[in-house]
Amino acid sequence: MAWAGKMLRVNLTEGTCKSEPLNMEWAHAYLGQRGLATKYLTEEIDPKVDPLSPENKMIMTTGPLTGTCASTAGRYSVVTKGALTGAIACSNSGGYFGNEMKNAGWDQIIFEGKSPKPVYLYIENDKAELLDASAHWGTSVWDTEEGIKHNHGDPQIRVASIGVSGEQGVKYACVVNDMHRAAGRSGVGTVMGSKNLKAVAIRGTLGVSVKDPKRFVQATNDGKKVLADNAVTGQGLPAMGTQVLMNVINETGALPTRNHRDNQFESANDIGAEAMAKVRETDGKANLITNAACFGCTIACGRISQIDRTHFSVAERPQYHKASGGLEYEAAWALGAATGVGDLEALTFANFVCNEQGIDPITFGATLGAAMELFEDGVLTEEQTGMSLKFGDAKALCEMALLTGKGEGFGAELGLGSKLLTEKYGRPELSMGVKGQEFPAYDGRGIQGIGLAYATSNRGACHLRGYTIASEVFGIPVKTDPLDSDGKPALVKAFQDATAAVDSSGLCVFTTFAWTLEDFAPQIDAACEGDWTAERLLEIGERIWNLERNFNNAAGFTAADDNLPERLLKDAAKTGPSEGKVNELSKMLPEYYELRGWSHAGVPTNETLSRLGL
Amino acid sequence: MHKSLSIDPGKCTGCLQCELACSLDNEGMFNPSKSRIKIFNFEDKGRFVPYTCTQCAEAWCLEACPTHAITIDRATGAKVVSDALCVGCKVCTIACPFGTINFNQDTGKVVKCDLCEGDPECAKACPTEAITYVDADWTGLEKMRASAGSADAAAQA
Amino acid sequence: MQIILKLYAGLTPFLPAGAQNNQIAIEVDEGTTINAVLDAHNCPRKLCHLVMHNGFHIPPGERDARVLREGDALAAWPPIAGG
Numbered sequence: 053m054a055w056a057g058k059m060l061r062v063n064l065t066e067g068t069c070k071s072e073p074l075n076m077e078w079a080h081a082y083l084g085q086r087g088l089a090t091k092y093l094t095e096e097i098d099p100k101v102d103p104l105s106p107e108n109k110m111i112m113t114t115g116p117l118t119g120t121c122a123s124t125a126g127r128y129s130v131v132t133k134g135a136l137t138g139a140i141a142c143s144n145s146g147g148y149f150g151n152e153m154k155n156a157g158w159d160q161i162i163f164e165g166k167s168p169k170p171v172y173l174y175i176e177n178d179k180a181e182l183l184d185a186s187a188h189w190g191t192s193v194w195d196t197e198e199g200i201k202h203n204h205g206d207p208q209i210r211v212a213s214i215g216v217s218g219e220q221g222v223k224y225a226c227v228v229n230d231m232h233r234a235a236g237r238s239g240v241g242t243v244m245g246s247k248n249l250k251a252v253a254i255r256g257t258l259g260v261s262v263k264d265p266k267r268f269v270q271a272t273n274d275g276k277k278v279l280a281d282n283a284v285t286g287q288g289l290p291a292m293g294t295q296v297l298m299n300v301i302n303e304t305g306a307l308p309t310r311n312h313r314d315n316q317f318e319s320a321n322d323i324g325a326e327a328m329a330k331v332r333e334t335d336g337k338a339n340l341i342t343n344a345a346c347f348g349c350t351i352a353c354g355r356i357s358q359i360d361r362t363h364f365s366v367a368e369r370p371q372y373h374k375a376s377g378g379l380e381y382e383a384a385w386a387l388g389a390a391t392g393v394g395d396l397e398a399l400t401f402a403n404f405v406c407n408e409q410g411i412d413p414i415t416f417g418a419t420l421g422a423a424m425e426l427f428e429d430g431v432l433t434e435e436q437t438g439m440s441l442k443f444g445d446a447k448a449l450c451e452m453a454l455l456t457g458k459g460e461g462f463g464a465e466l467g468l469g470s471k472l473l474t475e476k477y478g479r480p481e482l483s484m485g486v487k488g489q490e491f492p493a494y495d496g497r498g499i500q501g502i503g504l505a506y507a508t509s510n511r512g513a514c515h516l517r518g519y520t521i522a523s524e525v526f527g528i529p530v531k532t533d534p535l536d537s538d539g540k541p542a543l544v545k546a547f548q549d550a551t552a553a554v555d556s557s558g559l560c561v562f563t564t565f566a567w568t569l570e571d572f573a574p575q576i577d578a579a580c581e582g583d584w585t586a587e588r589l590l591e592i593g594e595r596i597w598n599l600e601r602n603f604n605n606a607a608g609f610t611a612a613d614d615n616l617p618e619r620l621l622k623d624a625a626k627t628g629p630s631e632g633k634v635n636e637l638s639k640m641l642p643e644y645y646e647l648r649g650w651s652h653a654g655v656p657t658n659e660t661l662s663r664l665g666l
Numbered sequence: 667m668h669k670s671l672s673i674d675p676g677k678c679t680g681c682l683q684c685e686l687a688c689s690l691d692n693e694g695m696f697n698p699s700k701s702r703i704k705i706f707n708f709e710d711k712g713r714f715v716p717y718t719c720t721q722c723a724e725a726w727c728l729e730a731c732p733t734h735a736i737t738i739d740r741a742t743g744a745k746v747v748s749d750a751l752c753v754g755c756k757v758c759t760i761a762c763p764f765g766t767i768n769f770n771q772d773t774g775k776v777v778k779c780d781l782c783e784g785d786p787e788c789a790k791a792c793p794t795e796a797i798t799y800v801d802a803d804w805t806g807l808e809k810m811r812a813s814a815g816s817a818d819a820a821a822q823a
Numbered sequence: 824m825q826i827i828l829k830l831y832a833g834l835t836p837f838l839p840a841g842a843q844n845n846q847i848a849i850e851v852d853e854g855t856t857i858n859a860v861l862d863a864h865n866c867p868r869k870l871c872h873l874v875m876h877n878g879f880h881i882p883p884g885e886r887d888a889r890v891l892r893e894g895d896a897l898a899a900w901p902p903i904a905g906g
Contacts, residue, residue, distance in 0.1 A: 120696050121686040121791070148682075155697060208699070231709060259697030265690065280793065283872070283902035290679075292832050294905030299831050299845065303878050303898050321844040326831060341712035345681035350793040352679035353905070356712035374710035381905050519906055526873065526904045531882065565904045629878035 053263040054116035054579040055079055056159045060180055062173060064247050065106060065165030069173070069180040074159050079116075080582055081665065083589075086142045087556035087596040089113035089131035089160055093140075094599060096162075099606035103133045103239070104221070104246040106166035112153065112212070112227075112252065113161075115558025116580050119154035119260035122272040123279055124560035126151045126347025128235075135239030135246070136223045136415065136469050137488040137512040138607060140600045143226070143240045144516070144555055145212075146346030146354075147233030149254070152210035154558075156256030167248035172200065172213070175254045185250035190216060192408045192457075193228040200253045211253045215410030218245030220459030222467035224415035232377030232407040233346065238489060238511050239469075241410050268578035275563075275571055276350050282566035284528070289353040289562065290343050294381035297493070298324025298389075304525060304534060305628025306498030307385070308491065310392045310443045311421035312484045312617075315495045315625040319394025323384050327396050328355065334362050339396055341375045351562060355379060357400055365401035365450045378403040382515070385493035386417025387453075391424060392443035402453040409457025415469055418490035420452055422470040422482050431477050437462045484620075487512035487604075487613050496620045496637075498630030499524050501532070501540035504640045507614045508544065510600040516561060518547035528565055535629065537636040541644035552600075553593035595664040598648075598656050602666065611654035614641060668743035668802040671779075671786060673716050674809075677796035680707055680714035687791035691782060700770070702779040703788045703797070716797055718788070719766040719779040721745055727778070730761030743802065744781040752776055826851055826891050828860060829898035837866045857886040860897055873900040 061070045075092075082088040089111040101107045110132040117125045128150030134141030153161070156177050163173075170189040171182040183203075188196045197211040211229065218225035218241040225241030226234040235241075262268045279285040288296065301307045302320035309317040321327060328340040337358070345352035358375040359366050366372040379387075379400055387399045387406075406413040420441075426432040427441035434440055438461055441448050455463025465473055470483040470490055484491050489512025496503025501520035509517040520543050524534040532543060550569055554561050557576060569586035577584040604613075620635045645652065649660030656666070685701035693700045703718035725745045728736040735751035736758060738744070747767075754774040758767050767778040779786075781799075789799040800807065829846040830838045839847055851860060861871050874881045875898045881889055891897060 121683060121690065151682075151698070155699065257697065257699035259689065259693060259695035259700070261695045265694070269690070276793065284904045288832070288901060288903040289905065292903060292905075296832050296900070296903045297905040299829075299898075300873065300900060300903065303829070303875050303896075304880075305878050321846075326835060326845050343679060344712070344714070345679035347682055348686065349679075349681050350683065352681060352794075358712070375712035376709070515906060521906065522904060525880075526902075527880075528904060531880065533880075562904075562906070 053261055053581055054120070055084065056154060056157045058158065060158050060161045060175070062161060062163050062180070062182070063165050064163060064167040064171070064182070064249060067167070067182050069182065081592070082596060083116065083553065083556035083592050084159065085113050085115035085118070085127065085129050085556045085558060086131065086144070086552060087592060089129065090140060090142065090596060090599055090603070092160070092162065093131055094603045097133065099603050100608065101133060103135045103138060103243055106247070108133050108243060110163045110240065110243050110247065111160055114150050114154045114159055115556055117576065118558030119151045120262055120272070120579060121269065121348065122559060122575050123276045123350040124346065124348055124563055125558050126349065127558050127560055128153060129555065130227050130235040130240040132240055132243045133607070134511060135242035137238050139238070139487050139511055139609060140603045141238035141240055141511050142555070143235035143237050145227070145229055145233050145235040146349070146560060147230030148347045149210045149212045149229035149233070150558070151347045152254040152256045154256065154260050155258055156254050157258045161252070163247060163249060166246065170248050170250050172251040172253060173249065174204070175252070175256070177256060177258050188250050189219060192216065193410045194231060194408050196251050197231060200251060204253070206255060209253050209255045211251055213251035213410070214241040214244050215408060216458045217409045217411045217456065217467065218242055220464070220467070221245065222411055222456060222459050223469045223472070224412040226410045226412050228407060228410045234407065234410070236412045237414065237514065262579040263581060264578045268575070271574040271578045275567065275575055278571055279350055279563060279566050284526070285351045285563070285566040289351050289565070292325040293343065293353050293355045295325035295328060295355065295379060295384055297381045298384060299326070300525065301494060304498055305625060305630035306495040306534065307389050308484070308493065308495045309389045311390060311418070311425045311482065312495065312619050313425070314627070315498055315630060316627050317389040317392070320389065322394045323388040323396050323399055328357060328379065332360055334360050339400060344377070346560070349560065353562060359400050359404070360397045363397040363401070364447070365398055372401060372404055376404055377407060382492050383413035383417070386414045387449060389493070390417045390421035391449055393446050393449045394444070395446040398446035398450055402449050405453040405457050411457055414492050415490045416453065416456055416466070418484055419466050419470040419473060420449065422474055422484065423466060425482050426474065426477055426479060429479070431479060481618055484617055485513045486616065487609065489513045494521055495625065495630070496616055496635040497625040497633045498628070499534040500537040500636060500640070501534070501543050503616055503620060503635035503637055504540055504644060505544045505547070507616050507637055507641065508644060510597070510604055516551070518544050518551060519561070520544055520547050522565065529568070535633060537640050541640050541647055544644060545647050548597055549590055549593035551593070552596040553589040556592065556596065591664070595666065598660065598664055598666055601656060605655055611652070614654060669784070669799050670721065670802040670805050671718065671781070671789060672798045672800045672805040674796050675713060675715040677794045678705065678714040678716055679794055680705055681793065683791040683793060684716060684788035684797055687787035691787040692777070702777055717766070719745070720764070721781070726761040726763060727758035727767050730757045732757060739780065742781045742784045745778065746780045747776055747778060749773070749775050824851060824853060824893040825849065826860070826894065827896040828864070829896060830864070830866065831898070831900050832903055833901040834866055834870055834899055837864050839864065851891065855891050857881060857889045857891065857897060860891065861886070861899060866899060870901045871899045872902040874898070
């Protein structure tokens with residue numbers, strides 16, 4: 053119940069698809085999705101494996117609540133050793149694909165080996181087969197999704213695929229489903245491409261059941277009511293989307309700008325939610341068309357927008373005139389503030405291209421920002437880049453998105469990510485990230501806790517591993533001072549553990565703006581065999597966090613990798629309320645290790661491991 | 667007095683809670699592929715459109731059925747399929763101009779919206795009131811109210 | 824004296840005419856408090872969830888006492904979140 057109880061093992065080298073029973077003992081210890089797939093991955097691969105070798109595995113995984121009527125119950129994750137980071141990677145996506153996989157009767161799909169030629173996996177309930185993808189290799193996510201539906205004459209198939217970037221080895225390729233929802237970070241799509249796996253196409257009609265349907269409907273209705281009554285999830289997010297944060301974070305002096313040279317962006321208001329809703333002078337329409345939901349979501353924070361047809365980016369490219377997904381805040385920040393570009397239509401275009409070709413807009417924008425700094429410092433020249441790469445150049449943003457999406461020209465170098473790019477040009481200090489993954493949209497100097505969350509995130513710099521912004525800026529569940537590092541280690545740990553549990557359930561972490569684990573527990577308890585309480589969920593979250601940490605330690609990461617770039621530790625923020633501040637990581641990190649039950653070297657102690665049953 | 671499902675695509679977010687509720691009520695499990703109401707995603711236009719049987723007064727499906735398996739529920743006005751009488755010939759699916767009655771391979775019968783005996787699960791599950799269950803004579807009432815409001819605003823300007 | 828008033832998201836409609844980019848320079852008396860300014864612009868207190876004075880968060884309990892000075896920036900949002 054809730055879990056389908058079986059998983060698919062696809063050996064790409066041999067071309068075989070095999071059904072296996074799900075390890076239910078593990079399901080009870082790790083819940084599902086992020087936790088359960090990480091357990092499988094860490095049991096099955098050598099942590100030191102090259103992420104792009106056939107020995108790495110990739111798991112597409114759902115949670116026990118995926119496919120049910122719980123609000124936001126459409127999530128799935130892609131778990132693997134990340135191509136961008138070499139650390140454990142788990143990227144979560146919405147849309148409709150996760151539900152389709154669950155409805156076909158699969159909790160997860162493990163991909164191993166490497167196909168001798170491009171293939172896609174086609175699943176129709178119990179039937180699974182690898183099909184020739186040579187006609188789709190070299191085409192975009194958008195064309196692949198349409199093409200596969202056409203192949204089977206079935207518009208109801210759901211598809212997750214990689215674009216050309218994933219084939220070309222761009223280090224931060226995504227797995228994109230339903231045209232514009234993505235398992236976005238850490239290069240999970242790069243791993244997929246290295247296996248010659250172009251797409252996974254599913255049609256599922258078997259249904260999903262739960263332990264106690266009557267109690268489940270009641271519990272999920274209670275949860276939906278909390279979301280609807282909450283001003284953030286009931287009104288703020290559907291109306292404004294995540295993009296409302298652009299001005300908020302800028303006002304707090306924590307909007308990283310021009311590769312973190314600055315911490316406030318003079319054009320923030322031109323690229324945020326308010327700008328998206330504004331009627332354009334050129335065509336009398338707004339950039340924003342409507343909000344949209346993922347499967348089962350009663351919040352509906354998603355944005356659907358349309359580019360101004362007179363804008364230079366699309367004037368000669370009618371294929372981008374249609375409405376599509378975005379901008380969301382992280383993408384708008386990376387494509388905008390991180391590069392200094394204040395042109396909303398150019399950002400929307402670059403975001404469409406990221407979706408079309410399957411590249412992570414956060415890492416792409418941040419890497420372009422680093423390249424722009426190299427260019428302005430004279431390290432990179434126009435001869436090398438093919439065009440001027442000055443901060444704020446909207447044309448450069450659009451061209452580089454197209455090139456990087458296909459791994460062509462200077463786009464192939466941008467496709468390395470900022471760490472390898474800046475190392476290549478002898479300026480590694482200009483890479484703004486942790487463990488090889490670029491920062492998202494909050495400056496660790498102006499918001500102390502998020503700096504620690506970045507430094508300790510198991511998949512490299514990430515806001516979604518412990519979103520302390522909720523407390524430090526929005527006051528959820530309680531307001532803490534973003535400029536004060538006191539108490540932040542405990543805050544970070546609490547967010548990290550709770551999030552790991554939520555990421556394993558099949559539900560979206562955005563519900564936590566209104567829900568606590570006390571709201572999750574009755575829904576999981578009514579759906580899954582066993583007794584599920586908030587305490588148990590939190591313990592599972594902590595178990596997952598330590599399992600991921602163990603994997604990274606075994607992969608060769610050490611405490612020295614729980615670090616931030618010097619720019620955040622030594623170059624004080626220049627303006628706004630955070631002026632003069634650096635991140636106080638060295639003060640927070642020892643306390644964090646202690647709270648975690650880890651040694652000074654960042655290794656979980658035997659006592660901690662046994663307490664968590666690891 | 668009968669009621670009708672009233673659909674306002676402008677309010678639909680594409681969450682499919684209606685499909686989940688419909689399938690749970692009719693199939694006993696969460697299975698959007700077996701839902702009698704469907705959301706169509708017109709991706710390029712950014713529009714989500716719920717669609718289901720509108721319960722025609724003179725129903726093509728009912729007229730076409732050779733076994734008289736489709737009858738009118740007097741309490742709700744819904745056109746209801748009797749599984750005992752349906753032979754799965756699918757003539758009704760050809761007759762229906764809107765495509766809202768469909769064959770179910772698992773049961774060998776046709777399925778369509780039956781208004782849940784007057785308490786439609788889809789309307790109850792919709793978080794945005796894109797689907798409501800209203801007076802059958804006045805499905806346009808809210809649209810009229812909105813139009814009246816804007817006409818009045820124009821008159822006052 | 825002059826201050827900068829910034830209203831965002833659902834508070835945008837409460838900006839006085841002439842505001843651009845969600846902000847406007849307004850004249851206020853010396854000694855004016857945060858709540859006095861927000862009240863004067865008819866911003867419902869329930870909607871003034873996140874209020875920042877020169878970028879620093881001011882909790883509801885301090886908004887009656889907090890006095891603005893020449894050139895200060897006052898920004899307000901309804902309940903919001905994102906990520």
